Structure formats: C-alpha cells, structure tokens
Amino acid sequence: MATCYDYTFARLLAKSPIDGILVGDSAAMVMHGHETTLTATVEMMRMHVAAVARGAGDKLVVADLPFLSYRKGLPAAMEAAHVLMAAGAHAVKLEGVGGHEDVIAQLVGSGVPVMGHLGLQPQSVQAYGGFKPQGRDAVAALAIARQAEALEELGAFAVVLECIPAALAAQITATIAIPTIGIGAGADCDGQILVLQDLLGLNSSFRPRFARQFCDGETAILKALAEYDLAVKSSEFPRAEESYS
Numbered sequence: 001m002a003t004c005y006d007y008t009f010a011r012l013l014a015k016s017p018i019d020g021i022l023v024g025d026s027a028a029m030v031m032h033g034h035e036t037t038l039t040a041t042v043e044m045m046r047m048h049v050a051a052v053a054r055g056a057g058d059k060l061v062v063a064d065l066p067f068l069s070y071r072k073g074l075p076a077a078m079e080a081a082h083v084l085m086a087a088g089a090h091a092v093k094l095e096g097v098g099g100h101e102d103v104i105a106q107l108v109g110s111g112v113p114v115m116g117h118l119g120l121q122p123q124s125v126q127a128y129g130g131f132k133p134q135g136r137d138a139v140a141a142l143a144i145a146r147q148a149e150a151l152e153e154l155g156a157f158a159v160v161l162e163c164i165p166a167a168l169a170a171q172i173t174a175t176i177a178i179p180t181i182g183i184g185a186g187a188d189c190d191g192q193i194l195v196l197q198d199l200l201g202l203n204s205s206f207r208p209r210f211a212r213q214f215c216d217g218e219t220a221i222l223k224a225l226a227e228y229d230l231a232v233k234s235s236e237f238p239r240a241e242e243s244y245s
C-alpha cells in the first residue's frame with residue numbers, strides 16, 4: 001500500500017500494481033505542513049478522500065479517522081466514519097483498541113470494514129513525547145500483541161504495525177489471521193505501506209530509516225522547474241507551436 005491525498009497521484013496509483021491506498025491523516029503533515037497529525041479534521045479528511053476516490057479506479061481506498069473523532073462517543077464516531085465512507089472510502093482506519101472497542105464493533109457490525117493501527121500511533125505523539133519506536137521491551141511488546149488479537153476478535157480486516165521491532169511484527173503476523181501491513185516493522189508483515197511522498201523522494205529533509213526512497217523525486221522536480229525557468233527567461237519557451245495564431 002501507499003498513502004495518497006489527491007486526485008493526480010491517485011490516478012497514477014490506479015495505473016500502478018500497488019494494491020491499496022491509504023488516505024492517511026499524515027495529510028495534515030505532508031499536504032498541510034503541520035508538525036503532527038493532530039490537526040487533521042473530519043472535514044480535511046473528507047476532502048482528501050473524495051479527491052483520491054475520484055482518481056483511484058478500482059483500488060482499495062482506506063481513510064484514516066482523524067484524532068479524537070472516534071473518542072467522542074459512539075454517535076460522533078459513527079458520523080465521522082459515515083462522512084468518510086460517503087466521500088468514497090471503502091474502509092476506515094483507526095489507531096489503538098482500548099477505550100473504543102465499542103466503536104470498532106459497531107462499525108464492523110454496520111458493514112464498515114475497519115483497519116487497525118498499532119505500535120507507534122502518531123495520534124498519541126504527545127503521550128510518547130515524540131515519534132518513537134514502540135514495543136521494545138517485553139511488557140510493551142506483549143501489550144501490542146494482545147491489542148492485535150483484540151482487533152482480530154473485534155472483526156478488523158487488517159492491521160497496520162508501525163515502528164515496532166521486526167521480531168514482534170513477525171510474531172504478530174504468525175499469530176493473527178488478518179493481514180498485517182508494516183511500516184518500520186520489518187520484512188515479515190503480510191504487506192507494507194509507505195507515505196507516497198517519502199517513497200518518491202519528495203522531501204529530502206525527512207528520511208526515517210524505514211522510508212526507502214524509490215526515486216529522487218525532489219531532484220527530478222527541481223531540475224524540471226529550473227529548466228522551465230531558464231526556458232522562459234531565455235525566451236525559448238513558449239515556441240510558435242506552443243502558441244495560438
């Protein structure tokens with residue numbers, strides 16, 4: 001999987017062999033320049049989901065329920081999910097399990113496929129004191145493993161495992177029947193997910209160890225912009241065939 005937040009990239013992903021798209025609340029950081037995902041709102045996510053859905057073809061589109069939108073009571077959580085599903089999502093993703101088991105059960109029982117998200121839960125960044133790998137001691141690892149089992153029991157169809165030791169992700173993957181989708185969780189997850197702008201190398205100042213760059217998009221784009229600028233300033237662009245008579 002890869003994240004996506006807009007129509008143009010959704011169209012490209014639709015032509016790719018990648019299986020699924022996550023309209024992540026990382027949109028708040030990647031598209032809006034915020035420091036964390038905590039500023040994402042249901043309305044922000046609705047706009048991104050609708051744009052992605054228009055371009056995504058037959059790809060699976062999963063939408064993140066944003067910070068606290070599923071912690072304000074069952075009706076509010078159902079309304080948030082309703083907005084994102086009506087905007088074109090096929091499923092929603094939410095972080096953690098404890099305290100919103102009722103939301104997960106109600107969504108699943110209502111026909112809304114739910115993807116879980118365990119390990120580093122970016123919406124808990126203030127509780128962690130930063131974006132830090134999770135599950136690195138036995139107690140924390142066991143807690144994450146238990147949460148994965150609880151998600152499966154509640155009917156989640158898949159779970160993202162973010163920034164946990166590879167061995168823990170492997171053990172969870174072997175234990176639960178639903179697919180695990182890793183990001184910074186090693187090679188033994190059933191699938192992987194990366195932020196699209198990270199894998200395309202569009203932000204050279206953000207290089208977490210798990211985010212391999214599969215192309216140097218920043219260099220390619222800066223080169224194109226410099227060539228365009230030079231062509232204009234040297235009066236080489238536009239040519240006659242690029243103008244109307």
Ligand code: KIV
Nearest residue numbers: 003024025026160193
């Ligand atoms: O919001 C997001 O982009 C995510 C992925 C990092 C899994 O949750």
